[in-house]
Amino acid sequence: MKFMLMMHAPRGTGDYQINQWKPEEFRAHIQFMKDLNKELREAGELVGAEGLAPPAQARIVRTQGDGALEVTDGPFAESKEFLAGYWIVDVENADRAYAIAGKASTAPGPGGKPMGLKLEVRQVMSAPPDSL
Amino acid sequence: MRPTATGEHLLRELAPQVLGAVVRRYGDFGAAEDAVQEALTAAAIEWPSSGVPENPRAWLIQVAARKLTDFFRSESARRRRETKIVLETPPEENVVPPPDEAHVEQDDTLVLLFMCCHPALTRPSAIALTLRAVGGLTTGEIASAFLVPEATMAQRISRAKQSIKSSGVGFVMPPPADRNASLGAVLHVLYLVFNEGYAASSGEALQRVDLSSEAIRLARAAHELLPDDGEVSGLLALMLLTDARRAARTGPSGEIIPLDEQDRSLWNKEAIAEGVQLVTEAMTRGTVGSYLLQAAIAAVHDEAARAEDTDWPQIVALYSVLMRLGDNPMVALNHAVAVAMARGPAEGLALLAKLDRDPRIKDHYRLDAVRAHLLERSGEITAAVRHYEAAAEKTASLPERNYLRMKIARLRAS
Numbered sequence: 049m050k051f052m053l054m055m056h057a058p059r060g061t062g063d064y065q066i067n068q069w070k071p072e073e074f075r076a077h078i079q080f081m082k083d084l085n086k087e088l089r090e091a092g093e094l095v096g097a098e099g100l101a102p103p104a105q106a107r108i109v110r111t112q113g114d115g116a117l118e119v120t121d122g123p124f125a126e127s128k129e130f131l132a133g134y135w136i137v138d139v140e141n142a143d144r145a146y147a148i149a150g151k152a153s154t155a156p157g158p159g160g161k162p163m164g165l166k167l168e169v170r171q172v173m174s175a176p177p178d179s180l
Numbered sequence: 181m182r183p184t185a186t187g188e189h190l191l192r193e194l195a196p197q198v199l200g201a202v203v204r205r206y207g208d209f210g211a212a213e214d215a216v217q218e219a220l221t222a223a224a225i226e227w228p229s230s231g232v233p234e235n236p237r238a239w240l241i242q243v244a245a246r247k248l249t250d251f252f253r254s255e256s257a258r259r260r261r262e263t264k265i266v267l268e269t270p271p272e273e274n275v276v277p278p279p280d281e282a283h284v285e286q287d288d289t290l291v292l293l294f295m296c297c298h299p300a301l302t303r304p305s306a307i308a309l310t311l312r313a314v315g316g317l318t319t320g321e322i323a324s325a326f327l328v329p330e331a332t333m334a335q336r337i338s339r340a341k342q343s344i345k346s347s348g349v350g351f352v353m354p355p356p357a358d359r360n361a362s363l364g365a366v367l368h369v370l371y372l373v374f375n376e377g378y379a380a381s382s383g384e385a386l387q388r389v390d391l392s393s394e395a396i397r398l399a400r401a402a403h404e405l406l407p408d409d410g411e412v413s414g415l416l417a418l419m420l421l422t423d424a425r426r427a428a429r430t431g432p433s434g435e436i437i438p439l440d441e442q443d444r445s446l447w448n449k450e451a452i453a454e455g456v457q458l459v460t461e462a463m464t465r466g467t468v469g470s471y472l473l474q475a476a477i478a479a480v481h482d483e484a485a486r487a488e489d490t491d492w493p494q495i496v497a498l499y500s501v502l503m504r505l506g507d508n509p510m511v512a513l514n515h516a517v518a519v520a521m522a523r524g525p526a527e528g529l530a531l532l533a534k535l536d537r538d539p540r541i542k543d544h545y546r547l548d549a550v551r552a553h554l555l556e557r558s559g560e561i562t563a564a565v566r567h568y569e570a571a572a573e574k575t576a577s578l579p580e581r582n583y584l585r586m587k588i589a590r591l592r593a594s
């Protein structure tokens with residue numbers, strides 16, 4: 049079963065406030081993500097993973113009824129959180145996907161403390177039909 | 181396991197026999213499996229120009245043995261450790277078995293199946309390893325069948341081999357006491373492979389390896405090795421009887437066509453005849469298990485010339501037996517559908533009430549879908565639409581969701 053694990057980071061005062069971190073804090077965070085991806089790759093579970101550029105550079109695109117392309121600054125103003133990155137994993141069951149998300153949530157932040165970021169876990173469509 | 185097929189089919193039929201011979205001789209399953217894959221690749225490259233060797237099996241064993249010897253040599257050089265037995269005997273003398281070892285080859289395939297489907301592995305790992313070691317598929321083919329990167333699939337296979345090694349599963353038949361559980365694990369893996377193919381073939385990606393046919397091929401091999409086992413016959417029959425409807429069960433855009441609306445002239449009559457015969461023979465042999473019962477139900481459907489000819493009382497009876505074999509809410513749900521078809525939707529709906537209290541199924545989309553269907557049949561269209569909507573919200577299957585939404589749209593329009 050495939051799942052998408054979407055890591056959300058709070059907006060508010062500064063994007064992620066990551067540019068105020070100390071170098072070693074930043075390094076530990078990056079290392080954590082690298083280790084997690086390595087672990088998933090070696091388990092044969094990783095389908096894909098990407099970190100996304102900060103939302104300041106995001107654009108909202110849509111085509112209006114008259115066919116005109118509209119590109120505006122994003123993300124949606126009302127959202128309190130933004131998508132920081134995602135994993136797609138192919139795992140035995142939903143519990144395993146939750147366990148991976150739970151681990152990703154413990155990525156270290158300032159002072160090396162787990163950040164407790166929120167991950168949204170969604171099953172990828174087109175699962176085989178249910179067996180008896 | 182007759183080497184009459186040519187090319188790719190021949191290679192894939194020989195794969196487990198060659199692997200069995202090499203593992204039997206050298207013991208190192210993980211390395212032997214890699215070596216056999218390399219030998220298969222070499223054959224796929226060389227045979228089309230040089231022609232198929234007189235004894236293709238011996239050719240593959242020799243090449244695999246040579247690859248393995250090279251591997252052990254470099255390993256031993258690296259570790260500065262001697263692997264005497266391997267190095268002192270030329271591979272040809274070492275592994276080419278006498279010609280009368282046919283029974284050993286057959287047993288080897290079975291031993292391999294038990295090993296690759298061992299409960300110590302996760303099911304995705306067992307599936308991947310079975311397709312490679314027993315099915316003779318390449319890592320790339322397996323990866324594309326499951327739509328994951330090849331590197332991920334390679335890791336999954338290598339992790340599976342590590343699990344086998346660390347759990348101490350040897351290349352031997354499981355002890356008689358574990359035999360049923362081990363066979364159950366094998367059949368479950370083959371069933372999952374079939375199901376995966378069933379889902380894939382209803383959608384896009386036509387270039388993917390046909391996993392349903394692969395599952396049927398492996399189930400057929402298991403049946404040849406264990407012709408008297410009712411559950412093996414049952415699983416093979418279930419696959420044949422389900423796959424027989426392949427051409428009829430989806431429309432031009434991959435949309436689901438339910439059983440009662442299928443063009444039955446598109447059903448594969450040969451597959452149905454084979455499945456029905458397997459069921460009939462196995463039923464007379466005694467113990468009846470869950471695969472055999474599911475196959476019997478599929479046979480009743482497949483034998484009806486028109487949907488309205490379906491012998492629903494017979495299907496109700498078969499589901500009742502299936503329910504006695506184990507407490508499975510999905511079976512109870514299917515039983516309720518059959519009861520509704522045999523005795524009217526009200527009786528079916530009454531049976532669903534019990535399932536509403538079962539935590540294993542109460543939030544499952546199929547409970548909503550079935551309730552919607554039975555409400556529709558009772559003429560309660562508003563309530564039916566509500567439950568079709570709930571089902572469409574919950575299913576993780578794209579074709580299923582499209583089907584449910586189409587249902588809603590049609591009911592709203594009428």
